[in-house]
Amino acid sequence: MSPTEINIQHTAKLARLQLTEEETARYQSQIAGILDYMKVLEAHADLASVEPTAHAMPVFDVWREDIPRDGFGAEAALSNAPRKAQGQFLITRVVEE
Amino acid sequence: MSLSESTIAQLRQQLKSGDITPADIIEDLHQGMEKANEALGAYISYDVEAALKEAETADLSLPLGGIPIAVKDNINVKGQPCTCGSKFLAENYTAPYNAASVDLLRKGGAIPFGRANMDEFAMGSSTENSAFFPARNPWDTSRVPGGSSGGSAAAVGANIALAALGSDTGGSIRQPAAFCGNVGIKPTYGRVSRYGLVAFASSLDQIGPITKTVEDAALVLNHLCGHDVRDSTSLKADVPDFTSALGQDLKGLRIGIAKEHFVDGIHPGIREAVDKAVKQLESLGATIVDISLPHTDIGIATYYIVAPAEASANLARFDGVRYGHRAEGTTELFDHYVKTRAEGFGPEVKRRILLGTYVLSSGYYDAYYVKAQKARTLVRRDFTEAFEKVDLVVSPTTPVPPFKLGAFRDDPLSLYLEDLFTIPANLAGLPAISVPCGMIQHEGVELPVGLHLTAKPLDEVTLLRAAHAYEQSTEWHKHRAPKL
Numbered sequence: 001m002s003p004t005e006i007n008i009q010h011t012a013k014l015a016r017l018q019l020t021e022e023e024t025a026r027y028q029s030q031i032a033g034i035l036d037y038m039k040v041l042e043a044h045a046d047l048a049s050v051e052p053t054a055h056a057m058p059v060f061d062v063w064r065e066d067i068p069r070d071g072f073g074a075e076a077a078l079s080n081a082p083r084k085a086q087g088q089f090l091i092t093r094v095v096e097e
Numbered sequence: 098m099s100l101s102e103s104t105i106a107q108l109r110q111q112l113k114s115g116d117i118t119p120a121d122i123i124e125d126l127h128q129g130m131e132k133a134n135e136a137l138g139a140y141i142s143y144d145v146e147a148a149l150k151e152a153e154t155a156d157l158s159l160p161l162g163g164i165p166i167a168v169k170d171n172i173n174v175k176g177q178p179c180t181c182g183s184k185f186l187a188e189n190y191t192a193p194y195n196a197a198s199v200d201l202l203r204k205g206g207a208i209p210f211g212r213a214n215m216d217e218f219a220m221g222s223s224t225e226n227s228a229f230f231p232a233r234n235p236w237d238t239s240r241v242p243g244g245s246s247g248g249s250a251a252a253v254g255a256n257i258a259l260a261a262l263g264s265d266t267g268g269s270i271r272q273p274a275a276f277c278g279n280v281g282i283k284p285t286y287g288r289v290s291r292y293g294l295v296a297f298a299s300s301l302d303q304i305g306p307i308t309k310t311v312e313d314a315a316l317v318l319n320h321l322c323g324h325d326v327r328d329s330t331s332l333k334a335d336v337p338d339f340t341s342a343l344g345q346d347l348k349g350l351r352i353g354i355a356k357e358h359f360v361d362g363i364h365p366g367i368r369e370a371v372d373k374a375v376k377q378l379e380s381l382g383a384t385i386v387d388i389s390l391p392h393t394d395i396g397i398a399t400y401y402i403v404a405p406a407e408a409s410a411n412l413a414r415f416d417g418v419r420y421g422h423r424a425e426g427t428t429e430l431f432d433h434y435v436k437t438r439a440e441g442f443g444p445e446v447k448r449r450i451l452l453g454t455y456v457l458s459s460g461y462y463d464a465y466y467v468k469a470q471k472a473r474t475l476v477r478r479d480f481t482e483a484f485e486k487v488d489l490v491v492s493p494t495t496p497v498p499p500f501k502l503g504a505f506r507d508d509p510l511s512l513y514l515e516d517l518f519t520i521p522a523n524l525a526g527l528p529a530i531s532v533p534c535g536m537i538q539h540e541g542v543e544l545p546v547g548l549h550l551t552a553k554p555l556d557e558v559t560l561l562r563a564a565h566a567y568e569q570s571t572e573w574h575k576h577r578a579p580k581l
Binding site for chain 2: 006008011012013014015016017018019023027030031033034035037038040041043044046047048050051052053054055056057059060061062064072076077079080081082083089091092093094
């Protein structure tokens with residue numbers, strides 16, 4: 001795989017980012033360069049035989065007691081909403097009339 | 098010495114004896130703040146009135162009673178803005194809750210005072226990527242203070258903060274601490290709850306203090322650590338008194354020097370300062386042991402796959418629905434997302450989201466992301482093997498001194514390579530500290546150098562013991578940036 005083949009517009013779509021033509025050209029070249037550098041990983045032949053590490057420390061599921069407690073109320077949850085109405089987040093219509 | 102030039106340890110004595118009040122400290126800090134901040138861009142915002150109000154009820158019997166501490170602007174303090182250095186949260190976000198670390202600091206008596214500047218969403222090594230204004234180095238304002246906690250380090254370095262919280266994903270506490278002549282410690286991953294820290298790369302991020310001295314770092318650390326049920330990565334580990342090991346000598350301590358850390362490309366002045374520091378540690382009783390960390394060369398590549406991958410997932414929450422910026426005039430949902438995010442994020446954040454999305458995307462996941470996770474295993478294994486022979490690993494904190502603003506504007510890869518020495522501790526989850534170890538003349542200015550020490554998991558006590566013994570045997574921590 002050659003990093004120059006990156007389809008930056010497709011990646012931007014997956015990332016939910018709109019890019020200008022100038023940004024597309026710039027990121028295309030910069031990300032290709034960065035990915036090219038990642039080939040340094042190939043130099044270590046011992047890589048294939050090891051287990052991947054997602055976390056340096058052990059991670060466990062966390063359970064709490066099933067008891068009532070104060071939580072984040074609707075008012076607090078909506079306090080930073082860009083738009084709100086009737087105690088709910090107001091967003092762009094997703095259902096056609 | 099003015100109150101703002103003092104250490105926390107010194108001020109605690111004066112507060113206890115009644116010579117000063119918490120309000121005196123805040124007013125003294127505030128006196129030089131406006132002018133210094135204009136020159137340095139260390140704070141994005143601060144609220145003197147609110148801090149003074151808190152100072153009125155400060156409990157001076159508590160260990161940090163009445164001590165103001167600056168907070169990096171990606172850590173939530175209830176009722177205060179939390180911009181993450183981004184336009185996304187600049188206009189209308191007020192934190193509705195406290196981060197666990199802020200709750201603990203308050204429990205210890207501290208007063209959160211000031212929102213420290215940072216690279217947007219903690220992505221960067223220079224604090225040039227703040228959406229508001231770049232932060233500058235107090236030793237030379239044409240240079241960067243490091244990043245991403247550059248505002249925190251600049252504020253401490255310029256005596257407009259006594260101490261500050263930072264977050265460290267690949268060196269973002271230690272590198273700016275080194276660049277500004279401060280002490281910066283990244284605790285073991287999981288030691289400090291990440292609840293309320295706006296996530297960048299969840300498996301790497303860790304909150305820690307930037308301070309003037311090792312003793313202050315230990316004092317603050319005492320009030321940051323502890324298990325938190327709200328963070329699934331929080332460790333159930335005893336929290337020792339981190340000040341307990343201060344003042345001990347280094348007899349019996351084995352310090353490892355890895356040949357891979359002393360390669361071409363290190364500034365000769367930094368190399369010389371670190372060589373002298375190693376000799377100093379030896380003279381204090383430590384035994385120097387040659388070790389090898391053979392996968393040092395793949396740390397950066399590993400990090401710059403893992404961190405953007407996690408960032409691309411974490412930053413998906415910034416969609417303009419529940420908080421933050423929202424693009425105007427969109428008519429359907431996809432358009433709403435792409436325009437909102439295009440307007441809200443800056444160039445470095447977009448670059449890392451794209452990189453992260455790419456390495457996680459179908460077809461490239463195994464080639465990049467899984468490979469990086471395997472490389473992470475090797476980096477971690479290197480340290481496990483090294484710590485069978487030694488108690489600490491020592492290296493420079495940075496390969497080069499603070500660089501000029503804009504030096505790497507169009508060359509992100511070269512900037513990424515600056516994190517060579519700090520990244521492995523994040524990949525392996527280890528505690529590490531940077532402590533001042535010299536001053537070098539570089540391009541006509543005097544700039545600080547940092548010594549980097551890494552310890553075994555949960556062994557911050559040994560880290561602080563060695564750093565403190567070294568610090569107290571030299572004068573470097575007494576060098577302060579020139580007054581602005």
